[in-house]
Amino acid sequence: MRTPKDRDFLETDEGMFFCVTGYLHPPDKITAYLKYSPAVKGKWKRGTTYFRRELPYYHVFSISDTIDYLKENYPHYVHFCPVRHIEMSMVPISYIKKYYNPETRMNQLFSEPKDELEEKVAAFAQEIMDETGIPLKVLGVTGSILINLHNPVFSDMDVIVYGKENSLKVKNTLKTLAHVAILENEKKEEWIQHKMKIFCMDRRQAQLFAARKWNYGFFKNTYFSVHPTRTDAEITGTYGDVTYTGRGPATVRAEIADSSESMFLPALYKIDNVKVMKGEDVVIEEIVSYEGVYCDVFSEGEKVEARGRLEQVNGKYRLVLGTLEVKNQYMRFV
Template sequence: MLRFEGEFKDRDYIQTIENLFFCVVGYVHPPGRVISYLKYIPRNNLKGGYERILAFYTIPNIEKTLTYLEKNYPKYIIYDNKTYGSKFSSVPLSSIKLHLRPEERVSEIIAQDKKLDYLESKALKFILKLSEVSGVPTKFFGITGSILLKIHNPDFSDIDITVYGLENSLKVKEAVLDMYEDPSSGLSKFTGKLLRDWCNDKAKLYPLTVKEAEELYRRIWNRGIFEEKMFSIHPTRLSNEIREKYGEKIIHQKDLVDVDVKILDAEESIFMPSTYKVEETICRSPKIKVDIDELVSYEGLYCGIFSEGEWVSVRGVLEEVEDKRKGKSYFRVVVGSLKAKGKDYIKPKS
């Protein structure tokens, strides 16, 4: 099933009673609240409209939105020392004005085929193309980002797509990779100045060199160009693929660590948060003598780009996880947490 009634999924959006727009993160939410980050706020001028408060999807920028909320809307900050081990932003159900679902926006655009603006038409064409080549029905696609909110600029905004279900996402991934090889498909990866700019930006925002950023982009399948418009594709879980409930895991954050790990299973890494099962660990941090079972990334840059059997070098926060459902504890390393303050990374081991 794509979605249960009242279910909030990764890349949904919420409009609050103050007309703030939050983007939903993941699938595991506290009772009566929805974990999400603040993305757009109303412009404080006579022209109206919205401005993007989250300039980049990085921890320093997320922290800026938390500071803004603490000062102006503290009810959207929650402190959780057990399940997540930190503070984060979330919206109480009582403060939700609209719940915007990406798959419903696709249905709307299909129904309004003759009344679309340039970007909506391009997005629809892209989805129909992906559906045709992959064999995935259009009902399993969604549109997120500014097009979902209807605040997009047809000239400058990107196309941000969701695909629901692991099997469907893998089919779309295979189709996209095939289309990159076909000049007539309209799809291409970043090249030339666009690629150089992307790599330079990532080297400024993350603890990466330009060469390391270029290697990461070589592996990334879900960001490119469709007929002169930048796009992103975000695999999203079907309802029966959500296996965790809030409170089933208790998190004990430890220290920032440096480790090398060998990936055992990368299947769940296609989703956000991205989870890689690990089978071997080499700890490079002194006094750390534990075996790592999982590598988890809340940073989308590292989602779905590493493979089974591959060794990667990681800097992240060590966490001990009490899994109450399975009655056991294990260790994982998390990339993209507030505690790391943007100093964490995953890199292929040369």
């Protein structure tokens, strides 16, 4: 098994599918959230087995529901993390039946596509490569297609791009591809309404977010998302190098000083001119978000307000969004 990366998938001995989250994993476990479980009936099917989707949408409190489900039914997948000082879902390596690499699956789609959707993913990747010059080896596919659980009638295409430079090339050219249509009109309105509901945004904020989101759209009428993911060389730090200690909720106003690492998940924003509005009055150096909606939205020089979990990291402080401990988390333009 290669170095675990964000949005890899794994299958457990019970036949459940987990999606790997982030890059910080204990030596004997993989940090991941439950995505699909075997079911009597369901929209998804592989072979003769039906599956239900355990995560209805991507939000920290949806993940909280899956942790509660696991604690009740499969407690060996919920552990206290002594490095992050939180309880979370983690799969012991000894319980992994199969590990799924997005880049391996993308290669399979090029060499032997099995249906129309798989052919479309390969065509999408080919257009990206033709326009940007990046090689096939830095592209992958995640989600239901990765684990062969997709349905060509309704499944989306979730594409991985490995590496910051490769991701920037895709970002700068994606909208120029011949068969790509950006979110607009009723589809854009659907996106705005969804974010307003799930993330408690007002309409102005949701519209600003929609205008910045480059990595969603339609390819030949099929919805797609593109997700920048770190290469091995871009993964910094090892599990246990530092510890993350919660210091309670905090609300800050600040100016974005550096957004160059914000396209990955978790998104990282360095901040200046920080004013702590609520919470412990300490020097906060960065905002980190595990909520994908805040990835690659804010730019240098822009002023933001954010609420999340204040964390102490070896004597320094950061504000974290996407934790289970704080209600009404947000990051918005000021």
